[in-house]
Amino acid sequence: MNALISVRNLAKTYISEGAETPALGGVSFSIAPGEFAAIMGPSGSGKSTLLHVLGFLDRQTSGEYFFEGKSIAEYSDEDLARVRNEKIGFIFQAFNLLARTSVYNNVRLPLLYSRVPEVQWDRMVRDAIALVGLEHRMLHEPSQLSGGEKQRVAIARALVTNPEVIFADEPTGNLDSHSGNVIMETLDRLNSDKGHTIVLITHESFAAAHARRIITLRDGKVESDVETAGALQRDGLKEKE
Numbered sequence: 390m391n392a393l394i395s396v397r398n399l400a401k402t403y404i405s406e407g408a409e410t411p412a413l414g415g416v417s418f419s420i421a422p423g424e425f426a427a428i429m430g431p432s433g434s435g436k437s438t439l440l441h442v443l444g445f446l447d448r449q450t451s452g453e454y455f456f457e458g459k460s461i462a463e464y465s466d467e468d469l470a471r472v473r474n475e476k477i478g479f480i481f482q483a484f485n486l487l488a489r490t491s492v493y494n495n496v497r498l499p500l501l502y503s504r505v506p507e508v509q510w511d512r513m514v515r516d517a518i519a520l521v522g523l524e525h526r527m528l529h530e531p532s533q534l535s536g537g538e539k540q541r542v543a544i545a546r547a548l549v550t551n552p553e554v555i556f557a558d559e560p561t562g563n564l565d566s567h568s569g570n571v572i573m574e575t576l577d578r579l580n581s582d583k584g585h586t587i588v589l590i591t592h593e594s595f596a597a598a599h600a601r602r603i604i605t606l607r608d609g610k611v612e613s614d615v616e617t618a619g620a621l622q623r624d625g626l627k628e629k630e
Contacts, residue, residue, distance in 0.1 A: 391458060392419035393553060393586055394443060399452035400609075401438050412438040414609040415452065420588065422553070425580040427589040427597035430606035436590050437558075439606070443588065444556050445473040457553070474502050478547030482559040484539045486531045486546075492518065493527045496545045503550055517545040520583075521575055537568030544575060554586040555579070561596050573599045 401413040413435045420426050430436050441447040442454065445461070454461045456476075461469065478499075486495050497514045505513070518527055521541040531539055540560055547555050557576060561569035577599050579585045589600055597603050598617070605613045 391421075392455070393422045393424075393457060394588075395419040395453075395455040396443075397453040399439075399442065399449050399454060401435075401442060401447070402450045412609055413442070413449070416606070416609070416611055418604055418611060418614055420554075420586065422586055423580070423584050424602060425576075425587045425589070425600045426602045426604060427591055427600035428604045428606065429591060429597050430612075431592065433608075434606040435609040436592075436606055438609075440556055440558055440588075440590050444477055444479060445469040474499060475504070475550060476553040478550065478552040478555040480540070480543050480547050480555065480557040480560045482562040484531070484543050484563075486539060486542060488531055491528050491530060492523060492534075492542050492545075495531070495542055496549050499546060499550050505550065513549055513551075517549040518542075520548060520579070521545045535568065536564050537571050540564060540568070540572050541575060544572070544579075548579070548585070552585075554588060556588050556590070558590045559592070560589070561591070561593060566595075569593075569596065 396419075397417050399413055399416040400411070403410045403412060416435070416439065428436055428439060438447070442449050448461070456472070464472065487498070493514055496517055497510060500510045500513065515524075518524055521544050523538060523541055523545065526534060526538060531542070534542065543560075555576075560572050560576070564572065573596055576587055576589070580587045587600075589596060591597050600617060602614070602616050604611060
C-alpha cells in the first residue's frame with residue numbers, strides 16, 4: 390500500500406536573533422492510509438514541530454515530505470492552504486471553538502473555506518455531529534457544554550470535510566480521565582469503523598495505547614517505532630495498573 394505520509398531525513402531549525410535551535414534532526418517514517426499512529430516524547434522532543442510540518446502549518450528546513458506521493462516542495466503556500474483545508478483535520482488540546490457560536494455552526498466552519506457545494510453542507514454537518522453523538526447539543530454554544538463535549542465538537546469539525554488524515558494534538562490534555570477515555574474511544578471508532586487515518590500527538594500512555602503504532606521522539610529524532618496491539622495493548626496497560 391502506498392504511503393499517505395512519508396518523511397525522509399526531515400529536519401527543522403529555528404533561527405532567532407542569529408541563534409540556531411534545532412527542533413528536528415533527521416526524522417524518517419511513513420504512515421499508510423487507515424493507520425492509527427501515536428507520536429510520543431517528552432517536552433522538547435520535537436512533537437509539536439513535527440505536527441506543524443506534517444499538517445502544512447510550517448515547512449521543514451531540510452529533508453523531504455511526501456503527502457499522497459507528492460513532495461510538498463512542489464506546493465506553493467496557496468496550494469498548501471488548500472490541501473490543509475480539504476485533506477487534513479485538526480483536533481487541539483484547547484478545543485479552539487468559537488465561543489458565541491452554536492455547535493452546528495462551529496462544525497460548519499471548515500466548509501466555508503472549501504470547494505464543497507453549499508447544497509451539501511447541511512447533510513455533512515449533521516452527519517459529522519451524529520458521528521460523535523451530539524445531535525441533542527446541535528444548537529448549544531460551547532459555554533453550555535462539558536469539556537468532553539467540546540472536544541467531541543472539535544472532532545466533528547475535523548471530520549466535516551472528510552479529510553484524508555486527522556491530527557489530534559494532545560486531545561485529552563484538558564480533560565478528566567473519564568472524558569479523556571470517551572474521546573479516545575471516539576477516535577478508535579473513527580479509525581476502526583470508518584477507516585480514518587489518525588495521527589495522535591500525546592505524552593499520555595493511556596492515550597497512546599489506543600494507537601496501533603507508537604513513534605517515540607527524543608531530542609528531535611526517532612528513538613523507536615513500534616507496532617502495537619492497539620486497543621488490546623490499552624486493556625493490558627489497565628490490567629497492569
